[in-house]
Amino acid sequence: MKAKSIFAGLLGLAVTGTAGHAATTITIATVNNSDMIVMEKLSSQFEAQNPDIRLHWVTLEENVLRQRVTTDIATHSGQLDLITVGIYEVPIWGKLGWLSPFTAIPASYKVDDLLPSIRNALTVDGKLDAVPFYGESSFTIYRTDLLQAKHLTMPENPTWSQIADLAGKISDPAHGVYGICLRGKPGWGENMGTIADIANSFGGRYFDMDWHPLLTSAPWKQAVGFYVKLLKDSGPPGVVSNGYNETLALFASGKCGMWVDATVSASFLNNPATSKVAGKVGYAAAPYATSKVGSHYLWAWTLAVPKTSRKAEAAKRFALWATSPAYIELVARTNGWGAVPPGTRSSTYRNPDYLKAAPYAPAVLAAMQSADPNHPVTQPVPYTGISYVGIPEWQDIGTDIGQQVAAAVSGQMSVDDALKQAQDDTTRAMTQGGYLR
Template sequence: MRTPSRRRPRALLAAAAAGTLLAPLLSGCWAGAGGAGSGGDAINVLMVNNPQMVELQKLTAAHFTKETGIKVNFTVLPENDVRDKISQDFANQAGQYDVATLSNYEIPIYARNGWLHEMDSYVAKDSAYDEQDILKPMRQSLTADDGKLYGQPFYGESSFLMYRKDVFAEKGLTMPAHPTWEQVAKLAAEVDGAKRGMRGICLRGLPGWGEVMAPLTTVVNTFGGTWFDKDWKARLNSPEFEKATKFYVDLVRKHGESGAAQSGFAECLNNTTQGKVAMWYDATSAAGSLESADSPVKGKIGYAPAPVEKTKSSGWLYTWAWGIQDASRNPDKAWKFVSWASGKEYEQLVGEKVGWSDVPAGKRASTYTNADYVKEAAAFQEMTRDAIEGARPKAPGVQPRPAPGIQFVGIPEFTDLGTKVSQEISAAIAGRQSVESALKKSQQLAEQISEEYEGR
């Protein structure tokens, strides 16, 4: 796909938003933007309602606004709702919102369509921000095809394996320093039933491109598979993709949590916290909850790198980041907010006012040399940083890829394709169909995307 110039006529943007290529990003209902537009000494920020974002909202007036005189009007919505509203406002370049929370999936796509304001010019003038302190994989994932930065991370995550140290000790088992998936499967069988009602491992089975497909795709990568080869040929029916999927489905059916087909991140977190599973492969961000003061498993959890087979690493890479709309009436003030919200000063503020375990980590190298943070997050901070720094978003497997992404394929159509494929995989986990049947249907869906991209 060619990279268009950053500024495009609004009519073309509206047409693109309505087109097939962008339909998956723009699906969902939207009632229109409400409230007053930004301007003067105010900016509008649209963001997801994650706990750390809500904390940011509470701290902004007394600190950022007091220091800069810039008022911030927040609109805070659940993830699916906020994605829909952001896509509508940014696609039409309505300018209602100056800043929005976007992930490393959306930012390169939005930048390619001229919806975002580049940030290199601001970074160059803002020496206090210290762009080089941002972990390299994060910088790379928020850089578009034109080589420019279009986002700054608020927090980041990779994935790793969490396990009950006490249960392993009781069974005389040792977690390898760098486990393979075959080793994990054997360990899951050993610890299955170690305590009453405890299963060997928790793996997501809930439908969703960001639910079951996130961990499963990392397994596919390290088993040698890929969604598409470098020429955009769909490869979901390849031996490697099938082997990985069968392995994942068999493991969760034999030794996984109860109701696996309805289990996502939240359910696995609850299962692990409540002692219902001995292992869990998922986001590094989960560790903060497992090690919180009121967690029943605090101090009982060990952490290991994401399991591998044919690759050296396999952890995913994800960040909630800030993007500035190209049509913003106040891009300079918007940058001041982004610089503050993603800066070292804000992390220090959260650590002192809220607690170091609540710091939006996973984005800055300096976080992992901060003595207060390191002490609070001692159980997992080093493993988390290693996982993020070891992530390879442009080369996560054993073959060249046509688009970036580890647990996703960085094209607009993936939200729809990934969701439909996830439904087939979840049905296999539930025992309603075979993996072969699920992948046969999934391959047909992926081939429709191949037809759009082949030859580009």
């Protein structure tokens, strides 16, 4: 597709298609991770098959994407025709009537092949309000060569105490290797994706059954105190600037001994073309403290069509193409089976070619199947979501908590002061939202 101005693309202006007919331009907002970049590169094949549709891409860093997409859909501006959103947004926005459901789905799409946990998370009032591009949970990623050199063994189900012990033993900052790398960049979808799982495993809850915040409770203090100390003792410098992409780059370049994060990272780290440590990476279950419940999350990046889009039919046609079995086969032919989007279809995990290319696949599937957003902690809670709370206010609340914790990591505040500030801010937000009197 010929280059065109951002202004023209955002307005969705038509460009000339075949035989002089005007083609419909749809504007797609997506996140700048490796799987989405592959989708953008392969989308020229969709355009060749659908000459009446042209695609304009707005590719953004995760925090920026969320702000941009939320603003567009909440203000009904209609600048975006297809948006990349997670399983947090879909149920909320679907209930508000902000999304256009996928109803006329062709049989070739094989809806029943979608993993039940992901399909259920995207179904609102019996209709599929978004289609999953890839799904994930979290697990422990580690350098097998570094552990072997020290005659160390990674447990199949490690505790956080064991992780801290191993991190200290393999950390070698003098040679540019840090025992463990974790997300530190503030954001409800950045550092809170890690911190929430740690807090859950220590028995921490965001709220009690009456929506009172519990951020100054003993489990939260223990969890955040552990996180801060672990990064201080064995983490890289400048961690509060590291989100998912930055941490992935650190591990792939050989600077991290361990990393607890998204299962989707495995295909990137297993590929010699993108990872210096390919062939030296092992995988174990996500660590836990006192409980395995909520120690690993469930997530999916999905494609959804805002109700405000005037090009819904074209947008849905592309979304169904990009999340179809045929697209998975296209990625496999182009980049190999190890590069296909994971965590969406049962057939992927029965495919011998995929299982051969992705030795980590059973661990990924086990993590996804055992993560239960309806029971994120051992005690009762009024919310759904493991690394997030399924209420509209969560984006602001979660990001605020992440900012306070980042301040504790950087030494600007004590852990107790950071959690006290987060508790006060969250109480205020929940009062304004009508949850508390």
